[in-house]
Amino acid sequence: GRLLCGPGLRRSGTGLLVTKCGLLRHRQAGGAAPASGAYWVDSQQKRYVPVKGDHVIGIVTAKAGDVFKLDVGGSEQASLSYLAFEGATKRNRPNVQVGDLVYGQFLVANKDMEPEMVCIDSHGRSSGMGIIGQDGFLFKVSLGLIRKLLAPKCEIIQELSQLYPFELVLGMNGRIWVKAKTVQQTLIIVNILEACEYMTAEQRRQVLAKFSGN
């Protein structure tokens, strides 16, 4: 079968090299032959390196003519064209100001070029991307926590959603945007998400039980 080398592994000649420290993981591909599926290394880091296809939250730092410059937490600022929004034309420009938050994906991201972002998918639809609304709170966490939260049926998000209703945007660059009904609720959710890095599931449930009791 086909073998997939994921992040942290690099092919060199006939063998494999490990490029990051961490735990080696394996996922079987639908019960096929043993030499198939995917291998990757689960590593912990806070610094983000732009990768093509990743959905990230960027902060608009400059407007240069037809292109916005976004800070995505990488070594370079990403560029975003004003036409890369759903329904944007030369006459109908999106209302983007400096300091706004934008959720988009990388079209181009390699070590030789400046990263480029877009807020539409390959069909021309926005599919959840675009300018993130007013208010809310943006904060940074490690990349490992983001991957945990993005896993299907994440317990943390399910348990939190039973506490208060809130809006949540997760960027693969370690940035999370939260908005709840009141400032206090927003800050509670922010603190719980930050603490989830080091809490066990049991501790988390205790904390949430305290809040839902109040």
Next chain:
Amino acid sequence: QVWQIRLDLHLLNHDGNITDAASIAGIVALCHFRRPDVAVQGEEVTVYTPEERDPVPLSIHHIPICVSFAFFQQGTYLLVDPSEREECVMDGVLVIAMNKHQEICTIQSSGGIMLVKDQVLRCSKITAVKVAEITELIQKALENDQKVRKEGGKFGFAESIPNQKITAFKMESAAVDTSNVEEQAEEIIAKADPPSEVFAKPILHTPGTAQIGEGIENSWGELEESEKEEAVEEEGESEEAPASDCQKMETEETSTMKETNKDEPIVLSDSEEEEVVILEPQELPRRTR
């Protein structure tokens, strides 16, 4: 001839106020550094290696430390040593560098805040107090390090990392059972293939070119990725597992040798290179990245 010194600062992690932390790190590194001893006699200059003579410290005249102040609401609120969140929302910052003799070395104000004279004086008084504390801490740490090095104890970055924290990596040492190692070894040797024939006589083709033996097939074979990963994963287990694994790999190799020649295309997901298609005559095009 003069000495040249270079200081590199690597920021590993921060929660705001990098200026203060970097200033402390920089000056302490310079205080801690030792340079080779030099003897000058007239025109002759002798530089002693660290083995010949103990290296000497640099001549540090004073220890300036930066203290940052964050201002909020047009100077109404003042915060010393702001954290990351506080830095994001502050109006402006005032940085004062001072040494323990209360001499101001640097004042820098950024962010466009208008400061009144007595605000600046108040800040410098706070700085004096903070710098006195920090300088004492630095002196104690340097003395401690010197003492430990003299006594032969453990010192350095690894020792100063606290390992009672949840964020510290720790590996517990596990005992390995070596009781039946010899039996395992005997078993493997007994079941292994006999060593290949040794050709002692070289065949001389032409002067300068000789050949020993016919050349045997590569008995290591081409390890498939899955076998290599198994070997990696089972390193932590007891000794019995790798022993049987080696045997398994040997028998598998001979059967999979033919398979690996065709080599399944291995797909990398994090490479940014364009797909390269290599066309080889009389073979199907193989995609390699």
